[in-house]
Amino acid sequence: MRVYGVTGWKNAGKTGLMERLVAEITGRGFTVSTLKHAHHSFDVDQPGKDSHRHRVAGAKEVLLSSAARWALMAELRGADEPTLETQLARLTPVDLVLVEGFKADHHPKVEAVRAAAGHPLIARDDSSVRALASDVPQPDVSIPVFDLDDTNGVADFILREVGLIAPDPAPADLAPPKLSNDCFALPAGVDWIPVDDALAHLRASMACVMAEEVIPTKDALGRILAADQVARRSNPPAPNSAVDGYGFDHASIAKGANTLPLCDGRAAAGASFVGVVPPGQAVRILTGAILPAGVDTVVLEEDTNASPTHVAFEGPVKPGANTRKAGEDVEAGAVALKKGQTLRPSDLALLSALGIAEVAVRRRLRVGVLSTGDELAEPGSTDEIARTYDANRPMLLSVADRWGFQPVDLGHVADDRDALAKRLDSAATMADVILTSGGASAGDEDHMSALLNEQSAMQMWRIALKPGRPLGLGLWQGVPVFALPGNPVAALVCTLIFARPACAVMAGGAWAAPQGFAVPAAFTKRKKPGRREYLRARMLADGTVETFASEGSGRISGLSWAEGLVELPDGAIDINPGDPVRFVPYGSFGL
Numbered sequence: 001m002r003v004y005g006v007t008g009w010k011n012a013g014k015t016g017l018m019e020r021l022v023a024e025i026t027g028r029g030f031t032v033s034t035l036k037h038a039h040h041s042f043d044v045d046q047p048g049k050d051s052h053r054h055r056v057a058g059a060k061e062v063l064l065s066s067a068a069r070w071a072l073m074a075e076l077r078g079a080d081e082p083t084l085e086t087q088l089a090r091l092t093p094v095d096l097v098l099v100e101g102f103k104a105d106h107h108p109k110v111e112a113v114r115a116a117a118g119h120p121l122i123a124r125d126d127s128s129v130r131a132l133a134s135d136v137p138q139p140d141v142s143i144p145v146f147d148l149d150d151t152n153g154v155a156d157f158i159l160r161e162v163g164l165i166a167p168d169p170a171p172a173d174l175a176p177p178k179l180s181n182d183c184f185a186l187p188a189g190v191d192w193i194p195v196d197d198a199l200a201h202l203r204a205s206m207a208c209v210m211a212e213e214v215i216p217t218k219d220a221l222g223r224i225l226a227a228d229q230v231a232r233r234s235n236p237p238a239p240n241s242a243v244d245g246y247g248f249d250h251a252s253i254a255k256g257a258n259t260l261p262l263c264d265g266r267a268a269a270g271a272s273f274v275g276v277v278p279p280g281q282a283v284r285i286l287t288g289a290i291l292p293a294g295v296d297t298v299v300l301e302e303d304t305n306a307s308p309t310h311v312a313f314e315g316p317v318k319p320g321a322n323t324r325k326a327g328e329d330v331e332a333g334a335v336a337l338k339k340g341q342t343l344r345p346s347d348l349a350l351l352s353a354l355g356i357a358e359v360a361v362r363r364r365l366r367v368g369v370l371s372t373g374d375e376l377a378e379p380g381s382t383d384e385i386a387r388t389y390d391a392n393r394p395m396l397l398s399v400a401d402r403w404g405f406q407p408v409d410l411g412h413v414a415d416d417r418d419a420l421a422k423r424l425d426s427a428a429t430m431a432d433v434i435l436t437s438g439g440a441s442a443g444d445e446d447h448m449s450a451l452l453n454e455q456s457a458m459q460m461w462r463i464a465l466k467p468g469r470p471l472g473l474g475l476w477q478g479v480p481v482f483a484l485p486g487n488p489v490a491a492l493v494c495t496l497i498f499a500r501p502a503c504a505v506m507a508g509g510a511w512a513a514p515q516g517f518a519v520p521a522a523f524t525k526r527k528k529p530g531r532r533e534y535l536r537a538r539m540l541a542d543g544t545v546e547t548f549a550s551e552g553s554g555r556i557s558g559l560s561w562a563e564g565l566v567e568l569p570d571g572a573i574d575i576n577p578g579d580p581v582r583f584v585p586y587g588s589f590g591l
């Protein structure tokens with residue numbers, strides 16, 4: 001159980017602080033109980049009251065009860081005073097127990113201080129005192145000091161300390177870190193680099209480059225958590241019924257046939273039963289209703305016969321049957337989702353169920369997409385046969401969108417080094433990462449690679465990969481650039497294999513290795529050693545995987561025909577129908 005203390009000398013204001021904290025914290029939707037230690041007599045020690053007379057007469061325990069509350073009083077009669085732990089164990093589980101007094105125990109505490117009372121600070125020699133609530137400034141203490149009347153601030157502090165609310169988020173506009181200048185440099189002497197080595201190198205170079213912001217949970221689909229999310233309260237918050245039926249106290253029923261009188265009223269979700277169900281009686285209860293006092297077990301409606309006044313059913317019924325315990329799904333204070341998680345619809349359900357209405361997320365990664373090449377034209381804009389319609393830009397912009405990032409259309413630029421440099425200059429102000437396609441080889445018109453080579457922070461990676469030619473990686477004014485091959489098939493494969501996990505890390509998430517499945521091949525293929533190969537592929541109804549008829553990397557129709565990629569290992573391999581191959585559906589690449 002989460003426990004926090006309020007301590008202080010006489011007249012320091014602890015009872016007032018306790019009272020305000022209980023009101024504040026319950027007002028925020030948490031359940032709070034209190035435990036008070038007194039060195040003097042209690043209110044209930046007032047002579048003359050019935051309870052006092054019963055106890056003085058010698059009763060061991062007195063249970064006082066009314067329609068509004070009950071109170072159990074036990075007489076120690078000289079026995080040792082029970083410890084704090086023993087007292088806490090008597091309480092029904094709640095989100096937080098505030099303890100007044102028990103100064104010598106080691107639970108964390110806030111100390112109330114009123115200067116006029118003139119006492120020395122307890123905090124001076126007691127490390128369990130974690131903060132002061134003082135009516136005067138306390139410049140020479142090293143723990144947080146709140147104003148005695150700053151109930152809100154003290155409540156925030158306590159709730160953070162016990163994990164009921166998230167730790168202070170970093171200031172939202174804190175400048176994000178930058179990648180280091182030489183992050184894409186390959187070790188000297190590396191010529192052709194295997195895919196796995198390239199991935200390992202890329203992974204080691206990547207870091208989150210995004211600042212964070214706080215947004216409503218309902219708008220957070222696809223966003224990446226910037227902090228662990230802690231359950232504000234338990235789910236379910238209270239024990240409740242899992243079915244429609246009748247509830248009763250298990251200890252009071254028979255193993256065999258039972259006919260129990262029904263209490264007036266019923267317990268429904270959102271409309272709790274008021275009062276106590278006496279032993280040997282039952283109450284009508286509906287799914288989701290909080291178990292009324294006196295009910296710990298529910299019998300399913302279908303297993304009963306009921307009249308307006310009685311319910312009959314056959315025992316035995318298991319104790320606690322058809323009920324859900326408080327916190328059986330998630331306990332208040334537990335980490336429900338971790339920093340770095342990309343939020344899916346099911347995650348929004350979990351956060352909402354736990355009362356987390358706002359989340360700290362990373363700002364959306366802006367992915368700039370630029371096409372290069374003299375031959376490129378807008379789709380359908382010309383009939384000149386020398387022109388190629390720009391297929392990569394709509395493809396890569398929509399890939400960024402599918403990944404939950406913000407696509408930024410950087411347009412098309414001709415094979416002109418100055419124009420390209422200018423465009424990259426402005427792109428670096430509009431995007432957090434830039435994907436270019438075309439011009440990445442070593443030919444006359446390959447200005448992208450030429451520009452990259454002029455920049456010391458840029459590198460061409462010759463990756464042992466088919467389809468895929470050199471992949472350019474570098475920083476343009478601090479912004480990472482992926483210079484992809486122009487060929488749409490190679491551009492997509494390089495994007496899925498390299499840009500996807502790298503962008504995920506830059507966006508604040510985890511390195512994303514695609515999930516693949518071993519599936520029997522429906523094709524024959526003989527592959528030479530030396531490079532990894534990706535084939536456009538799709539599943540057949542019989543559970544085997546077929547590949548596109550042509551491996552030509554200009555065949556854009558095969559990308560569209562496919563539903564994923566078959567990944568063939570770096571070494572030589574002979575594949576015959578029925579042999580297992582690794583199939584990675586487009587969905588595993590987040591498409």
Ligand code: AMP
Nearest residue numbers: 371388390391392438439440485486487
């Ligand atoms: P490059 O890498 O510039 O040598 O281009 C390789 C091939 O891909 C050439 O046939 C280009 O016309 C083609 N290509 C380059 N960019 C695109 C694009 N954005 N859309 C379609 N094809 C392209």
Ligand code: MG
Nearest residue numbers: 373438439486
């Ligand atoms: Mg070109």
